[in-house]
Amino acid sequence: MVEVETNTGQGVPQVVIVGLPDKAVTESRDRVKTALENCGFRHIRTRTTINLAPANLRKEGPVYDLPMALGILAATEQLAMPRLAEFLIVGELALNGALRPTRGVLSMAMLAREIGRAGVIVPKQNAAEASLVQGLEVYGAGNLRECAEFLANKIKLMPHRHDTDLLLAAQAGHELDFSDIKGQSHAKRAMEIAMAGGHNVLLIGPPGSGKSMLSRRLPTIAPPMTLDEALETTRIHSVAGILPPSQPMVAARPFRSPHHTMSDIALTGGTADLRPGEVSLAHHGMLFLDELPEFKRSTLEALRQPIEDGAIHVARATGAVAFPCRFMLVAAMNPCPCGYYGDPGKECRCSPVQIQRYRSKISGPLLDRIDLHVEVPAIPYTEMTRSAPGETSAAIRDRVVQARYRQYQRYRKQGQTNAALGARAFRAHCQPDESGHEFLRSAVTEMRFSARAYDRILKVARTIADLDASEQITTRHIGEALQHRALDRSIWT
Ligand SMILES: Nc1ncnc2c1ncn2[C@@H]1O[C@H](COP(=O)(O)OP(=O)(O)OP(=O)(O)O)[C@@H](O)[C@H]1O
Ligand SMILES: [Mg+2]
Incomplete structure (x- = not known):
């Protein structure tokens, strides 16, 4: 004051x-x-x-x-x-x-x-x-x-x-819908899992396969905000001075998609007048980084701490502040500079060195914070024209909400997701049954998964079990979780 x-x-x-x-x-x-x-x-x-x-x-x-x-x-x-x-x-x-x-x-x-x-x-x-x-x-x-x-x-x-209840209820209807996307059932399922457990997700695929399309539809399957969440996010948008007077409350989860030319400070916050950055504007929502390897390495590295802590401390000559920043990271990239590595229809023109350099822009520690790596292949023209409209966002969202509710009941804490579990809660709640354990151990060695993938796979399996309304994490849940670790599989490394 x-x-x-x-x-x-x-x-x-x-x-x-x-x-x-x-x-x-x-x-x-x-x-x-x-x-x-x-x-x-x-x-x-x-x-x-x-x-x-x-x-x-x-x-x-x-x-x-x-x-x-x-x-x-x-x-x-x-x-x-x-x-x-x-x-x-x-x-x-x-x-x-x-x-x-x-x-x-x-x-x-x-x-x-x-x-x-x-x-x-x-x-x-x-x-x-x-x-x-x-x-x-x-x-x-x-x-x-x-x-x-x-x-x-x-x-x-x-x-x-x-009437804040009225404001919360008056969430703007979405123009986009998951039913717009033809095929890609594997990727759609991955998006559902990501949203259900609050997992960070990386989409990898050739140009035009629908990565941006999938990402932009994530808000349509997001669970509604609680009043406390809405107030917290509104407060940040208020401090940033970006609340439109006609819409005083941020009632729908924010979806921020900054361009890759953005400065580090625009991402983390803390211009001279200590404004919040994109990570904080995405609080309780999604931060979408399209064309991930195009971002400056320093910008990506600056993401690590906020992802981990859910808060960012910025200090400038004018003072120091902490802004909350709990967001779901959604990123998209091509598999190589030309975009067609691994594509059956088009030949990749990149040298191994070029591919290596392109991928190494995304450091291990950042990748380590991303639970799901999803391949989004180009879909054949016939499938594009033929396939019937898929499920609507509303139907997917219902399942997401159910799965989030199971997490709330298990952890007894509002907004606690599987992705954000602490080490102790992870050990207590993410243990698979006997055969699941055995299966995971052999899969990790045989399929040459990286060691760091182990915990991630279990967390994702926990979410898949929640979508399945199952308290037990079984072989089936682990099997599906393994499919969403494209970058750990040997063809990628
Ligand atoms: N599965 C799909 N169903 C319907 N339309 C699709 C699908 N995939 C791609 N499209 C069409 O292709 C366009 C390009 O898709 P999108 O921008 O999502 O590609 P992208 O994977 O992000 O490509 P890039 O790597 O070039 O960014 C979309 O606007 C859409 O019209
Ligand atoms: Mg795109």
Whole structure:
């Protein structure tokens, strides 16, 4: 919380702002002065000192305009505002006194509730967003005069109300659907498993085989967000300033697909003004990296820690923050630079060295965090024209939701997925039956699977068992899990 203290005293008429203000905050001085005058208030005739406390925290942006203007009104005793102490207030002022929307309002409203304020006053356009916090009076003000007169009990404002259940239910319908995809039943099944257990997934196949198509349809089979999840994600989007005013809550799981030319900072977050990056914007949703080997190696390496921790710490000169980032990684790539390695229909023109270099862009530690590697072969033209429409997203989603519910019952923790199991829970819950054990051991040695694949296969088998409504992990579940480890099989290495 930043407190704005205002004092007027003797001396030449000028306004001094102290307390580590950045450039935008010092510019407030002129905006505040002009806005006050244009709203019919007296301008400043004495020396005025504004202190932004705590002094050791750098203040940035124009959000303190409105509190400063109100502070000046109070200090110069132009208007008695008995209700001032009841509210947390933010807002940027236009020269005519109108309020402009700002970012991060949801976090501020949460803070207001935490410290026991009765309510918040925010720019009108941000009111819907603030009203997502229950048990808080939210007022949206159009301009400085309206806000001041409300605090002086001269006028009434209607508190802003929201029905969060309604917002959650009003998830936008999807234009895409899994039934658009012909054939590819193996890949579709892999997507279902990935979503059911929250597993990271990598799709590998020649150009035009439908990798991007499959990935873009993942949100259509994602389980609905809980209210807490929706609020957490909304909060991040609010801080990033990308919430559209017409849609104050992120009610559907985000699907972020940054381009491979993106900078490392755009991925991890932490520009000078400490904005969240793509990994955090994808919180509780999906991060889709299409053409994975095209990403800079440093960008891919920067992904490792957030995938592991579900949170990212960014430190800049202006301060340090931690943003949550629990997302499902979805990546797509061709098997080689020309794209046709292993394709029966078209010959690959790449040399082994080229292929090696291309694949080595994706390091072992990153691959290690991806549970499913799925081959998406080109499908023959005949199959494309002939095959009947497949299952709809709604049908797949029902099974995903059931499987997630089984995980919730087993782990007794909201949102806990098989993919994110800790070591101890993994040992307790992902043990196959006797024959399953035997089968996995021989498969790993005979098919020359890498050692690190072992745990991954068991986790995926756990999810397959959950889709099968089975508490036991059997040979059948392990057998299917083995099929989704393309990169561990010897033809790939
Ligand atoms: N299984 C399929 N069913 C229906 N249409 C398909 C299928 N696979 C590919 N297509 C068609 O081919 C187009 C290209 O597919 P998509 O963009 O998903 O390929 P890709 O695997 O991502 O290729 P690239 O490696 O070049 O990115 C799609 O827009 C779609 O029209
Ligand atoms: Mg593609």
